Amino acid sequence: MARLRVDATSPVDWLYTAEGGANLVLSYAGDAVPDLQRHALRLRKRKRIAGPQGAIPDQVDVEFGDKVVRPLLGPELCLEAQVVALSSEWLRSVAGSLAARNVRPLKRVEEDDVDVAAGKGVLVEDLISGRGCLSVEIKPKWGFLPSRDHLSPETADVKSAYCRTCMHRALKRAPRITTAKRVGAEPALAVDREEFCPLDLYSRDPARTSRALQQLYASWTSSDGGINNLRFFLDGKLVKPSELPPQFEEKMTSSSEFDGDPASGFASRFTPILLASPVLPRLAALQASLDPLDIEGLAARVRDELGLDLYRPDLAEDEVASTLGGQPTTQEWQAWLERASAPAPPNEQDAPLRDLVLAYLLSATFKDCSIFIRVDSPPFPANIATTLSADDPSAIAGAEIKVIDLDPKPIARMGKYARMDREIVEHWRDSVLAGGAPSRCCGTTA
Ligand SMILES: [Zn+2]
Known part of the structure; x- marks a missing residue:
């Protein structure tokens, strides 16, 4: 430019x-x-x-x-x-x-x-302006399960079986579950099983990716656009389910085959685009490789080497930032990237703690970013889902994919990450699993 x-x-x-x-x-x-x-x-x-x-x-x-x-x-x-x-x-x-x-x-x-x-x-x-331009923003969240190697015996079974995003959603809804129980309503978990799991989205399996997109669409509709995992822009404007522009459905469901079912139309149109792009596997690989120890393993290193307990409830953000060495500058990030991209970078056991913290922060950036898919007119042919194989590059002709919201995360947040992780896992283990285990909370056993 x-x-x-x-x-x-x-x-x-x-x-x-x-x-x-x-x-x-x-x-x-x-x-x-x-x-x-x-x-x-x-x-x-x-x-x-x-x-x-x-x-x-x-x-x-x-x-x-x-x-x-x-x-x-x-x-x-x-x-x-x-x-x-x-x-x-x-x-x-x-x-x-x-x-x-x-x-x-x-x-x-x-x-x-x-x-x-x-x-x-x-x-x-x-990514959004222009006549006839439809843009979809998807926040894919965590696309991997941690390795058991650095997890504690108390959490290893849970964290290696259930995905972080589904567990986090359960915690965020916890007060509502309690209320529902009190009035004798159906437990919220019955609904959870029908909701988006990132492991489906990232799976590379067309049926699971399509299911994830349909579930996202259903949540988008039922929340009237209130979820942050899925947003649509048409002609440069944010679209809400209750105020659908007349041409929206026709763009989403360009095939008459899907008339009346925009969720399937959306999934059939965007699954091939996602499968043909390297975006999801690349994000999942970065998230996992930059977070080899899990926050638990990293917190143990921080405790052993710096004497700082990241789980301490009254831990101030300033203390976290200063003990960990302060917010990295761009120069430090670049030097780290050179070391990390060397032909034989040190493994996670031997890497300096500061390098592991930088990597973790970057992993947090990739866990929280959004994918933007911009499709300009004309719409795809109706039979795109069946005529194009997943690795056919023409499947993404006419669609542009970019990743946004890739800002650096504050190092001061490391304590919050550790405490949040513990709270999420304990809630899942003690409240969700203990109260009748969902055999399939998320895509792991699909
Ligand atoms: Zn899940």
């Missing part, structure tokens, strides 16, 4: 797309600069009432993506991003144009606005 003078464009050519806690995203809809078409601009926000700035600076994000994530995940699955200089005059007129068009949610407007003093923004390829 050549250097582009973004602040020479007209602010009205940038349309509001979405925003999170720290950033606001615009997409370019102008004709004046063709190189900017299909690009989005991420702008830093500032609170109307000043508070602590916890976010990692844009520059660090972009470098981390370029120098660490891209070589590991493969350039074809990564978005190109660049930091661009933006004048405060231009940012001020963008903020004015957004306010005049009244496009931001009121709650957000009350809280914050574009940071006109940021001096820069991040330009990325745009």
Whole structure:
């Protein structure tokens, strides 16, 4: 991507797309600069009432993506991003144009606005805008089971049999299960068995991948788009099940064969795309290889070498960060990557603890990222699922797959990771398994 003078464009050519806690995203809809078409601009926000700035600076994000994530995940699955200089005059007129068009949610407007003093923004390829463009965002979560080698006898049977994501979902619902029991309703586990398991999605087995997509779709519908594992964008806008645009179903279920059953239509359309892409096996392999000890094995090394108990309930984040050596810089990440990519890297027993912690943080990034699949018109032929084999590259013609949300995780969170893991496994073992074991909570024994 050549250097582009973004602040020479007209602010009205940038349309509001979405925003999170720290950033606001615009997409370019102008004709004046063709190189900017299909690009989005991420702008830093500032609170109307000043508070602590916890976010990692844009520059660090972009470098981390370029120098660490891209070589590991493969350039074809990564978005190109660049930091661009933006004048405060231009940012001020963008903020004015957004306010005049009244496009931001009121709650957000009350809280914050574009940071006109940021001096820069991040330009990325745009995955959602464009007429007739359907984009699917899937958060695949954990795609592997840990090896028993570094697990304790108390957890090994559970963690090597049931997947982390299904166990975590059970814990998040725990209060609701209790209430259901009290009123004599059906136990929530009966429902869990019908829900998405990442091990199905990652399985490379067309039937299981298709089942995972159908289950995701069903949860998306029943929660009215409230789940974070699946989202749809059509013509650049987020789609909610209760407000389906007329052309949505037709795009999802391009085959008349699936009329009336959008979940099957969705699965039949997107299973071949996922199976033909290296994205899922690559993510699962990275998640597993960067987390060889499991958090339990890693916490034991931290305890033995640094005298820090990551499970201590009152452990402060600052203490975790400083004892573990602080948040790694991009330079340290790069040096680590060179060591880790050497022909014979040290095995997990001999690797320095700091290297293992960096690897674990990166594994956490890959466990929490999202896959974006963008399909532009025209839709696939109706019989795509049956006519294309999984390894036929033409199965993904017309679909573009990228991985997003690949930001570095804070090292201060290591204590939280350890305690959360213990809570999830104990809940599963003591409450779920003890109360009538689900023979098949997730894809492991399918
Ligand atoms: Zn599972």
